[in-house]
Amino acid sequence: MLGMVNGMATTTKFTITLDNAQFEEIKRIVAAGQAPSVSAFVKKAIDTALNDAQGWSRMLQEMLEATGGPMTEAEREWADAALGHPHSTKPKKGRRS
Secondary structure: OEEOOOOOOOEEOOOOOOOHHHHHHHHHHHHOOOOOOHHHHHHHHHHHHHHHHHHHHHHHHHHHHHOOOOOOHHHHHHHHHHOOOOOOOOOOOOOOO
16 A cells, blocks of 8 residues: 655555564563654664665675675585585576476
């Protein structure tokens, strides 16, 4: 559901699922006056997470530029193995899974 109020930014209303303990903690924070509402708390948490992700992305880009550019496929495979992440199994162009 999208909405527009007096030329303000467009917003989207959606549903999320939280653990009961997480929701109770957010309600405690709101009741203590540390956040104006549950919605405001969640929006701030998402803003923080997005800023963190953008910051990490910028830092990675700067590091790659300083060390020779984007990772090669071999470097990516090594990093995935070192971090315990399974390598992407994207289908190759022209092949079907």
